[in-house]
Amino acid sequence: MPHVRRSFTTSRIPCPHPGCQQLLKNKSALTQHQCSAHQHSFCIPKPGQPREVHDGAANKQQCFTWDYHPLLDGHIYNEAGDFIDPAVLPPPPPVQSNDDWTPYRNRLEFETAHFLFSQAEMLGQKIDTLLHLWGVSLAVHGDAPPFANHQDLYETIDVTSLGDVPWTSHSNPDFKNEIDYAPYHKWEECSDGAYSCRWHDFMSADWAWNRADIIAQDPVMHGSAFVPIILGSDKMTVSVGTGQNDYHPIYLSVGNVHNNVRRAHRNALVLLGFLAIPKTRKKYTNDAHFWTFKKQLFHFSLSKILETLKLGMTVPEVTMCADGHYRKVVYGLGPYIADYEEQVILVGIMWNWSLCLSILFYFDCRCLAFPWDLDGEHGNHMQELLKALIEEVDTGTLWDEWGIVVNCFTSNFPHLDIHALLAPDLLHQLIKGVFKDHLVNWICNYLEETYGSIWAKEILDDIDRR
Known part of the structure; x- marks a missing residue:
């Protein structure tokens, strides 16, 4: 049976889901897109939108x-x-016609840029290849592709004022x-x-x-x-x-x-x-x-x-x-x-010069304490002090005596x-640093020293299940 080529169509059906800019060729493609992309979608209130509070105590009027x-x-x-x-209203935004795609010459250029740069995230070399093939197919009609090369595409995107x-x-x-x-x-x-x-x-x-x-x-x-x-x-x-x-x-x-x-x-x-x-x-x-x-x-x-x-x-x-x-x-x-x-x-400053802990998890790089005297009374680093030291003290002394x-x-x-x-950084210094690297490891070592290796593992397994 001879192979039958499909016919090209320019018709597009926009997805009705709010915020989705996908264009589909037919109703079947639209249905498949909605089932795959928006199967569990639901309306989300905009941030900052007031919400009703049904708790009587919370509904008590507050004066700010x-x-x-x-x-x-x-x-x-x-x-x-x-x-x-201050009572003057802001100037109205400039009126833009529906067919004004500046700095793009037409809608085709805009959608091509949006697809290649935002959706496909295509590499510059591949964009050049695609535009070359596109240009060859249009040359017989005396026409040219939307962009000369990837550099032309990027420069046009950089001057885009929409959105x-x-x-x-x-x-x-x-x-x-x-x-x-x-x-x-x-x-x-x-x-x-x-x-x-x-x-x-x-x-x-x-x-x-x-x-x-x-x-x-x-x-x-x-x-x-x-x-x-x-x-x-x-x-x-x-x-x-x-x-x-x-x-x-x-x-x-x-x-x-x-x-x-x-x-x-x-x-x-x-x-x-x-x-x-x-x-x-x-x-x-x-x-x-x-x-x-x-x-x-x-x-x-x-x-x-x-x-x-x-x-x-x-x-x-x-x-x-x-x-x-x-x-x-x-x-x-x-x-x-x-x-x-x-x-x-x-x-x-020098690594591990001062590890003063503030509020348990905050490694403080602002303290002037020496590594051998962390409990003494010391001031804080300041920009003025740093400038004065750089002007008056040589590099070696800054390193040896000040840790700078x-x-x-x-x-x-x-x-x-x-x-x-x-x-x-809360992720590294509180969650990973204090909780994981300190508390979790400390508890594991405590269980092993108190109950032995085998029993400690059983306790940890029970903790994991909970």
Whole structure:
């Protein structure tokens, strides 16, 4: 029986499920897609949406008072940076016609870019091959493929202004009702008439208010919106793959968005980049010069990545925000989330120089205690002290007597002290460090010493079953 070729059709049926952009060729494909992709789907309320509380005690009316920072209050301006009345409505968004696909020339280009880059995640070399074959088939008709090569595709995507832009989180319109532009204190009125402070989102923290006090010492900053940059990095190893299987990603978020937005995977937390992992021959692995080079490269990389924010830390930038208004934005580096290994590199101290424990699980790299005198009275590391030591003390003395290895990347930015920005990595330092590596191992050793190896294993098996 001769082979019968299928006919090509351009008809597409959109999936009716909210948020799904899949296009299907026929009703049969639509049914299969719904059964496989949306079999267990259900409606999820948007984060921040008020929920009914049926508990009578919880329904008791609560009185809250918000006290915003008096100087860095996130006032609104026009596009030229001129002060305007807070009651003025934001300018309407630009009207865009249904057939305007700028910077794409047509819908075909947009869907091709979306498929190759977002869905298929095709490599650049394979994109070039596909576009070449596409171009050959169109050449007989005097036409050309949507893109010349993968570089043309990437450049077009980079100038796309449609949709969410994750690297300008404070401007994402999806966050307009779940973002704070000024530090604040939230007060709850108690039954006895007194007020108690409520801490919830990042901008309600004392750190944000105190940082705003420092920035507000410059009158140029008054009326600006403070945007703290939260960073986090963690070296990881993947078990699947060939070649290099260790990576060092760094992530970024802004402190203005509410906690529910950051937890809901709505582009409030983005991958900023991958830090370099230097390699060398095994005989140089533990060489002091190589380790110093690795730390210097780490700090230089961070300084280079954050360089574009440096001017915005001293000169406010007029920026459109999520609610459509323009504000003068001033940036500042906020907490850096890292495990102990990276905290050591971040503050530039010697490994195991000081292991002062605070709140059980927080390895503190900010303490000036010597390894042989952890219980004595000691102060904290400060940026001013670090600068003074680097200017007055030679490198050898810094290493031997102070445990300081290199200068920190934050020395290139204003109003920053890395020792005050360190934040613990809960996964490594609390869950894995304290619970798994300490408590679990301690209990296992205790059972074995108390009841013997065989009985201890029986007890552990019983614990596992529970």
